[in-house]
Amino acid sequence: MFVLLNDEFVNRNECLIDIEDRANQFGDGVYEVIRVYDGEFFLLHDHLKRLIYSLEEAKINYDIHHHNLADQLQKLVEMNNFKDGGIYLQISRGASPRSHPFPKHTQPTLIAYPIPVTRPxxxxxxxxxxxxxxxxxxxxxxxxxxxxxxxxxxxxxxxxxxxxxxxxxxxxxxxxxxxxxxxxxxxxxxxxxxxxxxxxxxxxxxxxxxxxxxxxxxxxxxxxxxxxxxxxxxxxxxxxxxxxxxxxxxxxxxxxxxxxxxxxxxxxxxxxxxxxxxxxxxx
The missing domain is CATH 3.20.10.10 (D-amino Acid Aminotransferase, subunit A, domain 2)
Structure with a gap:
């Protein structure tokens, strides 16, 4: 399985996250689950619009357009030859020594990967x-x-x-x-x-x-x-x-x-x- 880690595609066993990533210690991040039917995203635009809202409300500085996230997710589907299921993605505030306030000089961490979803x-x-x-x-x-x-x-x-x-x-x-x-x-x-x-x-x-x-x-x-x-x-x-x-x-x-x-x-x-x-x- 290929995973999108920040702006790189890596194998799942190569997807390494810092132990002090704020997702791990504070749940300090946001996420989306986007359905894929027959290899096509369902309402991707609306999921990404909500993702932007969550990022802004959580004050996480990540520009999905600068990172060409929509194109990256489409490439992720193609690289995994993924036809039916979901794409899970999360963006944390990033890795920093553990402390409650927002760190000043950290980079957000993005992870996205396919997950199995079958129609109920x-x-x-x-x-x-x-x-x-x-x-x-x-x-x-x-x-x-x-x-x-x-x-x-x-x-x-x-x-x-x-x-x-x-x-x-x-x-x-x-x-x-x-x-x-x-x-x-x-x-x-x-x-x-x-x-x-x-x-x-x-x-x-x-x-x-x-x-x-x-x-x-x-x-x-x-x-x-x-x-x-x-x-x-x-x-x-x-x-x-x-x-x-x-x-x-x-x-x-x-x-x-x-x-x-x-x-x-x-x-x-x-x-x-x-x-x-x-x-x-x-x-």
């Missing part, structure tokens, strides 16, 4: 179960940072309970998102999802569903909703780069839509690949 066809066909879990993460979830311990612990709680996802809430009246997904509810034909603010990550697949909703004439609104609304929804579904669209058919002990994937989620899923050649969702 069984989950899409049958739906999944989820649990409710208190959202104990920091309040800058809009930054796609390497600080994922809260997400990891919530996801593991779901798996320990025999479920696939944890749906997070700040209080009874404030459901936010999943541990690694965005969450949507449907009531009376209207789709509702949390506003894109600092409480959630503005998922690229989330944005793609807004694009599809307009094409499909499905009403969709950004609005905070409660646990009661979640449990009484006609449908619940999640989205992410790796999940695409998956219905949630049970939350804790409450069955959703009689334990079957809902029709609106299925409409999104059926339309998902009809428009996947779109180059970008925003300027």
């Amino acid at each position: 066809l069984e989950s899409q066909e049958k739906g999944i179960e989820a649990i409710l879990h208190e959202d104990l993460r920091w309040l800058r979830c809009d930054i796609k940072s390497l600080n994922l311990l809260g997400n990891v612990m919530a996801k593991q709680s779901a798996l320990d309970a025999g479920a696939k996802e944890a749906i997070l809430y700040r209080d009874y009246n404030h459901v936010t998102e999943g541990s690694s997904t965005n969450v949507f509810i449907v009531k009376d034909g209207v789709v509702k999802t949390h506003p894109a603010n600092h409480y959630i990550l503005n998922g690229i697949t989330r944005l793609y569903l807004f694009y599809l909703a307009e094409l499909l004439n499905i009403p969709i609104v950004e609005e905070v909703y409660s646990i009661e609304e979640l449990k009484n929804a006609d449908e619940v579904f999640i989205s992410s780069t790796t999940s695409e669209v998956i219905s949630v058919i049970k939350i804790d002990d409450v069955q959703i839509n009689n334990g079957k994937p809902g029709p609106i989620a299925q409409k999104f899923l059926q339309a998902f690949f009809k428009h996947k050649n779109i180059k970008h969702l925003s300027k």
Whole structure:
């Protein structure tokens, strides 16, 4: 496997990172996972736009255009003859003697490499179960940072309970998102999802569903909703780069839509690949 390390392509066993890289000691960095279908990136422009946002918000001085990152990632796909899966990339603030303040003279460290991702066809066909879990993460979830311990612990709680996802809430009246997904509810034909603010990550697949909703004439609104609304929804579904669209058919002990994937989620899923050649969702 070839790995992109800063501006060089190296074999995986040659990808050496300093032990004092701030990604290791502080989670001081940001990342993206970009889907590849049939050798082509899906919504690369939008992922890189979000990467720029995360870098700016984290005050990491890395210019993706100066480094020709889009071209480098395309070359990475070609060098690995990579047809289907994901490209993981992260940019840390760089290596420096351990100290909390930003180092003054360090260079950011970039790593990118292919990861195996397969379509979750069984989950899409049958739906999944989820649990409710208190959202104990920091309040800058809009930054796609390497600080994922809260997400990891919530996801593991779901798996320990025999479920696939944890749906997070700040209080009874404030459901936010999943541990690694965005969450949507449907009531009376209207789709509702949390506003894109600092409480959630503005998922690229989330944005793609807004694009599809307009094409499909499905009403969709950004609005905070409660646990009661979640449990009484006609449908619940999640989205992410790796999940695409998956219905949630049970939350804790409450069955959703009689334990079957809902029709609106299925409409999104059926339309998902009809428009996947779109180059970008925003300027």
